[in-house]
Amino acid sequence: xxxxxxxxDFIKPELGAEYTGQGTHFAVFSAHAExxxxxxxxxxxxxxxxxxxxxxxxxxxxxxxxxGIGPGTLYGYRAHGPYDPHNGHRFNPNKLLLDPxxxxxxxxxxxxxxLFGYTIGxxxxxxxxxxxxxxxxxxxxxxxxxxxxxxxxxxxRRPWTETIIYETHVRxxxxxxxxxxxxxxGTFLGMASDPIIEHLTKLGVSAIELMPVQYFLDDxxxxxxxxxxxxxxxxxxxxxxxxxxxxxDRFTEFKTMVKRFHSVGIEVLMDVVYNHTAEGSERGPTxxxxxxxxxxxxxxxxxxxxxTYDTTGTGNTLNVAHPLVLRMVLDSLRYWVGxxxxxxxxxxxxxxxxxxxxxxxxxxxxxxxxxxxxxxAGVKLIAxxxxxxxxxxxxxxxPPPFREWNDRFRDDxxxxxxxxxxxxxxxxxxxLGSPVQFRHSDRxxxxxxxxxxxxxxxxxxxxxxxxxxxxxxNGEENRDGHSDNHSDNMGAEGPTDNGEIIEARKRRRAAMxxxxxxxxxxxxxxxxxxxxxxxxxxxxxYCQDNEIGWLDWSGxxxxxxxxxxxxxxxxxxxxxxRQERFLDGEPDENGRVEIAWYKADGSPMDExxxxxxxLRLICAYICRVGQGEASPAGEIVLVLNAGGDxxxxxPRGNGSRRWQRVLDTAAEEPFGTFASADRDTIPAQxxxxxxxQEGGNG
Numbered sequence: 001x002x003x004x005x006x007x008x009d010f011i012k013p014e015l016g017a018e019y020t021g022q023g024t025h026f027a028v029f030s031a032h033a034e035x036x037x038x039x040x041x042x043x044x045x046x047x048x049x050x051x052x053x054x055x056x057x058x059x060x061x062x063x064x065x066x067x068g069i070g071p072g073t074l075y076g077y078r079a080h081g082p083y084d085p086h087n088g089h090r091f092n093p094n095k096l097l098l099d100p101x102x103x104x105x106x107x108x109x110x111x112x113x114x115l116f117g118y119t120i121g122x123x124x125x126x127x128x129x130x131x132x133x134x135x136x137x138x139x140x141x142x143x144x145x146x147x148x149x150x151x152x153x154x155x156x157r158r159p160w161t162e163t164i165i166y167e168t169h170v171r172x173x174x175x176x177x178x179x180x181x182x183x184x185x186g187t188f189l190g191m192a193s194d195p196i197i198e199h200l201t202k203l204g205v206s207a208i209e210l211m212p213v214q215y216f217l218d219d220x221x222x223x224x225x226x227x228x229x230x231x232x233x234x235x236x237x238x239x240x241x242x243x244x245x246x247x248x249d250r251f252t253e254f255k256t257m258v259k260r261f262h263s264v265g266i267e268v269l270m271d272v273v274y275n276h277t278a279e280g281s282e283r284g285p286t287x288x289x290x291x292x293x294x295x296x297x298x299x300x301x302x303x304x305x306x307x308t309y310d311t312t313g314t315g316n317t318l319n320v321a322h323p324l325v326l327r328m329v330l331d332s333l334r335y336w337v338g339x340x341x342x343x344x345x346x347x348x349x350x351x352x353x354x355x356x357x358x359x360x361x362x363x364x365x366x367x368x369x370x371x372x373x374x375x376x377a378g379v380k381l382i383a384x385x386x387x388x389x390x391x392x393x394x395x396x397x398x399p400p401p402f403r404e405w406n407d408r409f410r411d412d413x414x415x416x417x418x419x420x421x422x423x424x425x426x427x428x429x430x431x432l433g434s435p436v437q438f439r440h441s442d443r444x445x446x447x448x449x450x451x452x453x454x455x456x457x458x459x460x461x462x463x464x465x466x467x468x469x470x471x472x473x474n475g476e477e478n479r480d481g482h483s484d485n486h487s488d489n490m491g492a493e494g495p496t497d498n499g500e501i502i503e504a505r506k507r508r509r510a511a512m513x514x515x516x517x518x519x520x521x522x523x524x525x526x527x528x529x530x531x532x533x534x535x536x537x538x539x540x541x542y543c544q545d546n547e548i549g550w551l552d553w554s555g556x557x558x559x560x561x562x563x564x565x566x567x568x569x570x571x572x573x574x575x576x577x578r579q580e581r582f583l584d585g586e587p588d589e590n591g592r593v594e595i596a597w598y599k600a601d602g603s604p605m606d607e608x609x610x611x612x613x614x615l616r617l618i619c620a621y622i623c624r625v626g627q628g629e630a631s632p633a634g635e636i637v638l639v640l641n642a643g644g645d646x647x648x649x650x651p652r653g654n655g656s657r658r659w660q661r662v663l664d665t666a667a668e669e670p671f672g673t674f675a676s677a678d679r680d681t682i683p684a685q686x687x688x689x690x691x692x693q694e695g696g697n698g
Contacts, residue, residue, distance in 0.1 A: 017100025344380025
């Protein structure tokens, strides 16, 4: 192929491969390279058809423009520079490198020792230098045309108080659904198919949170055991949708999915992994960042730059303190919002992103950059508030506008319902949106993302079906995954034919989901919990791209799905359960309180009651005071009973004398308007809600 770079003297601000309509501009960052070559390939990726040094360098941006080539062109880079591992430099031009800004990735990576910059098996280890060409085994970037018809599509930007998140997996959601066409299963188009859309809209969720869909790798050790990186937390391409989820070879399939969800009022959030990459430690492969500029892209050990500094547990940590690496992350986020129309992000191991040098800093550069960005500051931002480094657990430590996954909500709700002692005070905190963690720095009461289950850990069904984890299928002799799940098999380990145990498990699942939906904050439901989905006791199904990890639609319990639909509708119908600001237990000038706690006899909770380790019942009065109104705009009494049947006297609240029961998770028909009363019996293992009887105030 006789191609040359254009003599046109211009520098485009964009990094990556940008198609202009007449040609393509290529640009890549490297601060320490001495030369960078653009490599072009045949359509099947097997033959390298051209290798040309990028002709321009301005600062640390290398670039060049080629007329006449456009969408569909396969390409990669080779970087020349010092191979000096002791000082953090690992340039090896024998290794083909994926463009960090590639919008689509072609081919499938074939694990081979040639993918490593050093010679595996050499006595010198990672200090050795490997001269084999990695291109035959390496994926390639693909030039893309960003044109797409977004006509009729608008961003939703739903308030947090109206948000209910549904965490799910593209393959897991679609692989066994009988209504999804076979050719669409496991794809973005399958997610956008009528059966999935219908299920989610009927369920009533307002946002889906997709587990990682940016291009990622299957770890070598998994491939060698005939397993896959099912969850996807090994990103290599921060701009490219994962090719496994495409039916064809167009990244517009992702846009089609987003447009379809937006048409029915559902926001699309992405779980993103900017804390590390798939290249692993210094003994990992050279696939992209390591070969372009290892010293800039990754944090190095302060004592020995030969070694990566790892706060993620994966072998490396992306160096977002570097301005060009930070730019890459911000460019990626802006790309998914501006070009792909994503509505927000959940940041995996977000504490790492907040580390300035080594320590977490809530006023650090990453957070400052996000907050000042006119595009990113307006979308939903969710932090997983921990990493594995020192001082990494930072629940409550993130600045607005970030919300945070609240694992304490999960653990405390599970412990309360399985009957652990002394849980009433901490459960009260969780119902109020965890103010101890989040009521500071003018943060909203929606700062806590509440959950009772997530992809990492037991499903809701497994929480009530297994006392121990069962991860044998992962091939690590059941050593992986959390050992303390706060679970309870309720009398039998795993599936059972015992009718009493089955009913007891259903009742506890209903109570836990109800606790999630009646608590202040933002609820997140794990996809499949409404179906009664089980992972056979596997609480770390990261490598189970099979029936263990996929949702089992054939086992869906219709009555429980219907309960979940009505439960989500119940939350929507009662704004008192989802307020923007934290509730205040002090009386206002009219003597009204927004929150009050009561004992079963109707008297206020006192110190003895709060410290009663045997107490298994909690009663809350909550009201929503409307601005300028003389009376509460909404009132509700919530009773959570993890013990046996108990008769209670209902509180007066701000004047209500008689109450009507509108929710009883233990009843055959949990929702409705039941007889009014000032006393009532609360069934064992249940959540019961009351609202004022019409005309009953006095």
